Amino acid sequence: MPGVLSRSAAWRALAAAAREGGPSVAELLDQDPQRFERYSLALDDLLVDLSRHPLTEPVWRQLLALADERDLAGRIEALFTGEPVNASEGRPALHTALRRPPGEALTVGGEDVAAAVHRELERLEALVEALRAGRWRGYDGRPIRHIVHIGIGGSECGMTLGCEALAAEGGGGPAVHIVSGVDGRELAEAWRRIDPAAAVFVVASKSFTTQETLTNARTAWAWLAEAAGREVPEQFVGVSADEAAMARFGIPEGQRLRIGEWVGGRYSLPSAMGLPVAAAIGTAAFRELLRGMHDMDRHFRTAPWAENLPAVLGLLGVWQISARGVGSHVVLPYHPGLRRLPAYLQQLDMESLGKSVTQDGTPVATPTGAACWGEVGGNAQHSFFQWLHQGTGRALAELIVPLDEAACPAAHRGLTLANALGQAQALAHGHTPAAGEPAAAHRAYPGSRPVTLILFRRLDPYSLGRLIALHEHRVFVQASLWGINPFDQWxxxxxxxxxxxxxxxxxxxxxxxxxxxxxxxxxxxxxxxxxx
Known part of the structure; x- marks a missing residue:
């Protein structure tokens, strides 16, 4: 691992350039008609437009040089080959193995991890097919029509995102109810909506010791037993790295799904943790989600820096946070199905990058991480965009826009894209009131707010998987540049x-x-x- 970031020659040049300042984003856009082409990257239908960052050619060259100085290629290879990149816990981070296609072996510590992953995926799919075909029946013989997924943190957030984002894909699947809070209100609300004889409870906890999850699970077990007049273990599924703990709880052997110790909760959606998503959208669509992730994995591992979407986003994030003082990463999806994406990325960002020591335990020399938050873009325009446009905080705004509007009434088409582009333009350019304009000081917009614009064809399982993996790897790049461990969460x-x-x-x-x-x-x- 290279030394601290501040000793890198490329980093010192980047920091010096940030201190000296330079043209505004509006000036850069006005000066260069080719700026969009120069600072946009594409992967098939996925566009990442960085032209509204204050990038110049010297800064761009130093960012790419920084990737080499920090041995980013070596870190990426260590991630994909199963080296113990999670140094404080002494283990690899093998979430990319969860989406490898059949036939791509990965041997770590003498075990073919990829083969084990596919065995568990087949078990997951068998349970899902039984659910969706109506072959899984409750205690009085009626088919299961509801899944109550009990989990919290990484065992909840990705499942909620997947079910909401892909709701249009789920024809014929069971209704999914997700319970995370420990006060029992969410559990009571789920009970109000389900028939106990037609519901399966999924208890999802990597350690199978999480207080909130086990409290809810024990309460659900007692509630179902009271409704049935007996204990009903056949209507419970467990997902955990600890099979013995699932057995002690009472989960039947055939309904105990396993995940590896090497996958963190915030990376667990493509594992057996994704059971409620797979049940809601079907196994073929779930495989498409995994394919989207894997295609981004392959791009990240092989693309040169100047074309590598996660690498460039990570380099840019470190530059904005550590050199230019950006303290917030604001996620603005322009699609109601991505309502939960800001919360998902909030956990990914802040649990991974909220560190103050490097891999070897020494204090970091620059700021790391940023506050990650957001809302559906159309709603946010009527609330906190005021702060983005005219407030004193420094934020990086990320606007995410699926383009397909086939499901929208004709009168609504084009409005979402126009709003996203209009906000991006206003954030970048700002506005100077005309001389003598009433309340001129209050109508001034400083502009030069950094904006990342992400466009893609449509929101579907493949594009969602690709988007999630893009950000997983972006976070890994940032952690690698800062020299911190993104995989622990002490x-x-x-x-x-x-x-x-x-x-x-x-x-x-x-x-x-x-x-x-x-x-x-x-x-x-x-x-x-x-x-x-």
Whole structure:
């Protein structure tokens, strides 16, 4: 692994250029009629337009040089060949193996990981086909028509995104209800919508120890047993890396789906975790999702830097965050099916890049990561776009637009694209009021807001898989340049441990733990007055 980023010659040149400033984005666009062609990359129907970033040819050359100085090619090969790139946990990150086509072997530690993945995928597909064909029946003989997926974090976010984004693909599939919150309200809402005799509960937890998931699962087990007059293990499926834990819970052997320890939750959609998505859209469509991911994997591994979409996005992200002071990555999908995409990328970005030490444990020398958030673009235009256009924060806006409008009424066609392009243009160019214009200071837009525009033909399983993999690899590039580990998440654990110790006091079953501070004790005392 190369030394710290700040010692790279290319990085020092990039940082110096950022300090010196340069032409505005509007000036760059006005000066170069070929700027769109110069700073846009394409892969089939997928366009990534970077022309609204303040890129110049010297900056572009230094960004590409930075990839070589930081040995990005070596890091990519280490990822794909199963080296222990997750250094703090001493294991590989093999999520790309989850979407390798049959026949592409990958041997790691003496095991053909790809073959094991395909065996589990076949088991997943057998369960899905039984569900969709009506052969899986509940305790009174009626076919299963509902899936209640119980998971949280990486075991929930990708499943919700997949089911919402691909809802149009799901003819004939069971209805999917996703439960994550620990307070029981989501579970009660799911019960209101389902018939217990026609529902399967999927308990999804890599460790099978997640407090929220197991609490909900035990409550669901008891609810179903009460409805049936007996325990009904045949209406439960488990997805975990710990088969013994699934067995202890009571999941039947044929309904225990396994995932590898080497896949993080935020990368688990193409694994057996994706059961609810596969059930909703069908196995052929699920295979298309995997194919889209694999095609982006192959592009990332083989394309030269200047044409490599994830590499260029990662290089650009590091430059914007660490050299130009951008603190936010705002995700703006212009399609209602991608409503959950900002939250999905929020976990991917912030869990992966929210690190303050390098792989060897030394403090980082530059800012890493950014706050990742967003909303469906059309809605956001009427809320926080005010902050994007005229606020003092520095944000990178990513506008994502599927182009196919076949499902839209004729009067609505073209409006989404026009809005996205109009906002991109306004963010880039800004506006200077005319002399004497009323309230001129309030009507001024500074412009030069960096914008990434992503266009593709239509939202379908293939394009969704490709888009997800694009961002997975973009995050990996950023982590590689900063020298941090994107595959651990130790920061998630501390708050969980504190919460576990507070459960008895929060339930009124005992005093606060000794380590609870005065503020926590005060809040507990106040809560007891009003909990009822």
């Amino acid at each position: 920061g998630v654990e501390l708050g969980k441990q504190a919460a576990k110790a507070l459960i008895p006091a929060a339930r009124g079953e005992g005093p606060p733990p000794a380590e609870a501070d005065a503020a926590t004790r005060g809040a507990l005392a106040w809560a007891r007055r009003w909990q009822g």
